[in-house]
Amino acid sequence: xxxxxxxxxxxxxxxxxxxxxxxxxxxxxxxxxxxxxxxxxxxxxxxxxxxxxxxxxxxxxxxxxxxxxxxxxxxxxxxxxxxxxxxxxxxxxxxxxxxxxxxxxxxxxxxxx
Amino acid sequence: xxxxxxxxxxxxxxxxxxxxxxxxxxxxxxxxxxxxxxxxxxxxxxxxxxxxxxxxxxxxxxxxxxxxxxxxxxxxxxxxxxxxxxxxxxxxxxxxxxxxxxxxxxxxxxxxxxx
Numbered sequence: 001x002x003x004x005x006x007x008x009x010x011x012x013x014x015x016x017x018x019x020x021x022x023x024x025x026x027x028x029x030x031x032x033x034x035x036x037x038x039x040x041x042x043x044x045x046x047x048x049x050x051x052x053x054x055x056x057x058x059x060x061x062x063x064x065x066x067x068x069x070x071x072x073x074x075x076x077x078x079x080x081x082x083x084x085x086x087x088x089x090x091x092x093x094x095x096x097x098x099x100x101x102x103x104x105x106x107x108x109x110x111x112x113x
Numbered sequence: 114x115x116x117x118x119x120x121x122x123x124x125x126x127x128x129x130x131x132x133x134x135x136x137x138x139x140x141x142x143x144x145x146x147x148x149x150x151x152x153x154x155x156x157x158x159x160x161x162x163x164x165x166x167x168x169x170x171x172x173x174x175x176x177x178x179x180x181x182x183x184x185x186x187x188x189x190x191x192x193x194x195x196x197x198x199x200x201x202x203x204x205x206x207x208x209x210x211x212x213x214x215x216x217x218x219x220x221x222x223x224x225x226x227x228x
Contacts, residue, residue: 006155032215043117043203043219044156089155099210100146100169101217103155 003027004092006104013080014112021075021107023090028071030092034101035064035075038087047088048075080111117206117220125226126194134189134223136204144168144214145187147179148203150222156203162187163210191225199227 005024013019023033032051036044050057050064050073057064061078077084087108091101118137126132138145144163148156158171162181176192185206191198201224205217 034215036219041221043205043221044217045219046216049215091155093215099214100158100161100171103157105155106153 003102004090004104006090006107008107009105010108010110012110012112015081017080017111019077019080019084019109019111021088021090021109022072023074023092023104024070024072025092026071027092027094029094031095032093032101033064033066033073034091034093035062036089036091036103038089038106044089077109080109082111082113085109085111117204117218119202119204119220119223121223122221123224123226125228127228128194128196130194130227131190131192132194132225134191134202134204134225136187136189136206136220138185138187138204138206139218142206142208142218143185144207144209145181145185146205146207146217147187147189148205149173150201150203152200159189168210194227196227199225201225 034049035047037047038044048059048062052068063076066073087106089106090104093101120135146161147159150156159173160170161168165181178190181187201222203222205219207214
């Protein structure tokens with residue numbers, strides 16, 4: 001059972017483009033939605049995160065848009081650069097217990113120069 | 114401040130063998146979680162340790178076991194290895210549970226190949 005569905009599986013854009021990665025969740029108890037960036041041979045690194053009480057959060061060139069009623073959230077990368085080429089994972093976490101996030105399957109992003 | 118370190122980086126085992134993977138948590142972190150990441154998939158939660166006690170477990174069989182030591186470093190042990198255990202094993206540390214533990218800091222992982 002996949003609780004967090006991520007799309008697309010892969011994405012190719014030109015430098016300066018705005019790739020958008022989408023995630024949908026089912027469990028309305030989720031209260032924390034982080035995005036992780038993973039480079040080959042490395043572990044995921046926290047990029048940006050949002051809570052369901054806000055609809056948008058920006059950190060540098062990265063923006064999360066959150067739609068609570070649709071149970072969807074997305075990552076936008078402004079002015080994308082070749083160095084942004086990586087795999088991106090969305091995740092969702094519910095409160096209580098061990099506070100463990102559930103990850104999406106990932107999106108492989110390639111930004112061409 | 115040191116980050117999360119894992120050892121070894123790569124490991125090759127044969128089916129039926131046992132393996133131990135190690136993780137040193139980031140300075141000041143008392144919580145360690147282990148994840149299995151199959152090729153092309155997102156990390157899957159194995160278990161979490163908080164102050165040396167198991168604090169949650171994912172859908173993994175009992176042959177996956179762990180320990181956390183007083184210095185908060187941790188081990189993941191897998192017995193009776195199967196071919197499907199081939200994956201990247203990630204350790205993540207965090208600063209406690211709840212809001213303080215929301216940010217996970219991952220190591221670079223151990224790539225395990227089971228032949």
